[in-house]
Amino acid sequence: MTELTALRRATDAEILLPGDAGYEEVRSVYAGAGDPAVIVRPSTPEQVAEALGLAREHGLPVSVRSGGHGANSFPNPGGLVIDMAAFDTVEVRGDGTVRVGTAATWGEVADALAPHGLVITSGDTREVGVGGIALGGGVGWLVRSVGLTVDVLEAVELVTVDGRCITASAASEPELFWALRGGGGNFGVATHFTFRPASLPAVVGGRIEVGFDDLAATLRAWRDAMRLAPDELSVTFLALPALPSGAPRTAQLLVCYAGDDEEAGRAAIAPLLELPGVTGSQIARRPYGELVASAAAPPPVPVVGGEGFADFDDEVVDAFASAVADYAGPAVASARYLGGAFSRIDPEATAFAIREAEVLLFRVAFLPPGTPPELAEAAEESWRPVRARTTGSYGNFVEASDPAHLARIYPPATLERLRAVKRAFDPENLLARNHNIV
Secondary structure: OHHHHHHHHOOOOEEEOOOOOOHHHHHEEOOEEOOOOEEEEOOOHHHHHHHHHHHHHHOOOEEEEOOOOOOOOOOOOOOEEEEOOOOOOEEEOOOOOEEEEOOOEHHHHHHHHHHHOEEOOOOOOOOOEHHHHHHHOOOOOOOOOOOOHHHHEEEEEEEOOOOOEEEEEOOOOHHHHHHHOOOOOOOOEEEEEEEOOEEOOOEEEEEEEEEOOOHHHHHHHHHHHHOOOOOOEEEEEEEOOOOOOOOOOEEEEEEEEOOOOHHHHHHHHHHHHOOOOEEEEEEEEEOHHHHHHHOOOOOOOOEEEEEEEEOOOHHHHHHHHHHHHHOOOOEEEEEEEOOOHHHHOOOOOOOOOOOOOOEEEEEEEEOOOOOOHHHHHHHHHHHHHHHOOOOEOOHHHOOOOOHHHHHHHOOHHHHHHHHHHHHHHOOOOOOOOOOOOO
16 A cells, blocks of 8 residues: 555556545445545546656556446456546537536536537437547437437547557547547546537427337338338337336337427428327427436346347347346337448447447346346347347457457457557556457
8 A cells, every 4th residue: 555655656546446535435436435545536648648757657457437337347446446537628619619627527528518509429328428429439319310429520639558649530549530430448547529510400209108018010000100210310219117097008219300490390200190009299390409308217226138230130139039028027118220431430430330230239138236146047048039130349348358249349350450449559458457459
């Protein structure tokens, strides 16, 4: 501990050690609690560089905390956590771009852009931080109309493991810029992002309530409707957990038409209101930020997760419907329809290379304290038929750090290209607490 205490003299950044006020709050992230030996809280890029230097000097593994909301906790026992909470500004620039700190939340971004009639495609909920989404992909409410968050990213300011403060863009360090758009935090510590926002004063959206009586039939009809839908319409099917009261389970279609013409939006949404099983709807013209604020994040308890990209043929529909309807424990499941702007990007343009899938499927089964082991096993078993029919994974939805996941997140050519960038910018793999590219 004497050695760790000496760290305080090596940097002007705030240092937290076990037992210090604030340590307990910062050591924890959404997906679980960590047990780092030291937490460094920089407020400048130079202090980030100092933190990386301390980690190298003392042989401490490094993890980076931006919003603290990742599905993957990547525990770092005995290591050094760089808490980026001070990097939370949102700046609308005169050239039409937006510069955002890595620890800002997407709710804060939406609030800052609303007076300007601008939006950046983002995660689904207010609380999610910018950094993880911006480096991992960014599948959200505008995925069909605008694409991924990485698709509107124009530059990344980051600190390399050897202490350099650089900017990666199409014009400067283009190969690193390619890798950062989907490759996660493998190559440096991002401090700020520059985005090209879309002009969107309002959207038409909300939710459509759906019953569980014949889930497969509803999902097939929804798929067929989305195959004919305009790119402005993004929709996610969301199955809600059973209520303690024993009331029938329900589901929702979360709807966003990217346009402020309410008549056009309602016309695009109208076929969804005719789907079998629809029981009600709440659709209106509203600010984009209102949709982001309306989506609740799942509770931070242990989970068994499942996810994957797929073509939504009848076999996949039936497997997904069975996994959702037949599992007896508390769970949330979603099917996000893709296509549109998401699929028009060349798979080689960014490190997020899975661009041809029709849907992104996701399910988390919650395991609160006292959950019987057989229920966790049942959660794994119920998702297995779905997983067997998926063709890849979205890294931000993969909660485990098993290296085998890399082959599902990245196609072979993409992974080899990422490894070359990793060798160039982090040859000693200092940044290993992630979906580690080695």
